[in-house]
Amino acid sequence: MGITRRLFGGTALAAMMLAGGAAQAQDNVRIALVVKALGIGFFEAAAKGAEEAAAELGNVEVIYTGPTDTTAEGQIEVINALIAQNVDAIAVSANDTDALVPALKKAMQRGITVISWDSGVAPEGRQLHLNPSSNPLIGNMIIKLAADNLPEGGEVAVLSATTTSTNQNTWIDEMNKVMGNYPGIKVVGTVYGDDLADKSYREAQGLMQTYPDLDAIIAPTSVGIVAAARAVEDAGKVGQVNVTGLGLPSEMAGAIESGASKSFAIWNPIDLGYSATYLAYELATGAAEAAPGAEIPMGRMGKLTLDDNNEGAMADPFIYDASNIDEFKSIF
């Protein structure tokens, strides 16, 4: 099989050399997965999912790339390089909603399919956006995780990323909307750890000092939740303060083991990379068109239904606890 494909690839290459651009359609569909920054476990897992989708689809080549730090400038450079390489599709998780728009518009003018996933781009800069889950669902999930362990009610506090993080702010807003469904649960404060381990640790310590009766810390950010769990362990408040929110199983395994965190949630990044690759493929090959109300298939994940902004939600967040952490901690 491998040899056949290589032979076929060689033939395609020869044909392309002879016939020029005409043969390009027979070539592999090259889909670039642009992430916020290289070296983040979440995105490495998404790349795995993308490879899985590529293997299913057959004639897809995934280019996993991104800047070395989470800046919009770095992503613009990466996108410009991809335009120069004339890839077939770009699927981007954006560091900035608006800053990437000009570069992505340029890509679309050159006939490159552009979609955003995880962290979105403004509508004019992409054809569709794939949300890992819906914001109301996540907002509900993070407070539910805390409330499920507090049948008698109690005080909870939120440890977020930066004050300007779009994702976190949206989720916290959605959480506040459904607070009425959780009588007895009181959100006493929101602090910001800027996604730095040391600042998040300090803010978590501050929360425990300011609110001695605190029952839970909700951290909807992967750096924050790990730091908060460490702070709870160091303060000797395991069992008293439950750390929950959104985190990665590999990073939270220690906190689940120590008991600082009873449960947390995250969507499956593997599924996310998988779905993004499928959607990019469908659009790039012309099999589907991104328009409000459209239903685009994404393999084993079912179908993505687009809303008026050409956005769609993949699935519900998944809960991890002591029962399944060992299974997932080696995956991502």
Added chain:
Amino acid sequence: MKTFLKSREAILSAAILALLVLIASRFPAFVEPGNLARVFTDTSPLILLALGQTVVILTRCIDLSVAANLALTGMVCAMLNAAYPGVPMAAILVLALAMGAVMGMINGLMVWKLNIPPIVVTLGTMTIYRGLIFVLSGGAWVNAHEMSHAFTGFPRAELLGLPVLAWIAILVTGLFFLGIARTPLGRAFYAVGGNPHAAVYTGIDVGRTQFMAFTLSGMLAGLTGYLWVARYSVAYVDIAGGFELEVVAACVIGGISIAGGAGTILGTLLGALFLGIVKNALPVVDISPFWQLAISGTAIIVAVAFNTRSGRSKGRIILKRAEGHA
């Protein structure tokens, strides 16, 4: 009155006391001894790096690679511990010190032998060291459950009521006090920064002294790298991102002149404590997070304003004399 005003350490001590009183008025539990010890422990990494930075700045150089050095050493220690949990703590400490020192030496050699401006050298190595973490780790995190208990337990082990991390900061500060005041090298740092030409005439090798300063700074960054990773029980590429600026800020607030040759170890210690107290107090005094950055920044500007003011008044006096003679 004037001499008191000129003593930067006195002003800074007063500022710290005033700050503590202000915080206590809003959140009394902050000034409990237990909490102050916690704040000191939290500030220890900053103190360690600021001490190393102090000797570098004294010799008219700057080391911007300390945070990257810290992160790289921390990652190497964490990866070693994850792969071989049996390696004794002493070996990891020696490795951290040695690795950091070598990275400092690379900076120092380039400044000494190639005469490249220190800010350029360390900006370059800062990026190289961060990049190396990617190369080594492949971008993966080393997480709490992969580290051994001895590894994460060492900095937080209690000794006479204080964690080992705090004791290390105290020990190193003591060594710096003695070393700066009592050893030829300590005095050479001031001579080289105060007047490099005069230093050459007294037989001090300027380049070599700067090399030694970078080595010391690197060594402390390496040690702090291990302590940092063990304290937060996580190692990833971005740890201590932007920390180099905080370290330089601690030195500047402490009265170390960016022009070199002036400043004290006590000043650095107080500068680091000042920043540490601000950082630890902001979460508990219920100030809007939108204001927190502005407050930290203002503290730095005010400190630098003090520095330039004292420098300028000196210049004026000399000028008046010169005018009088002419």
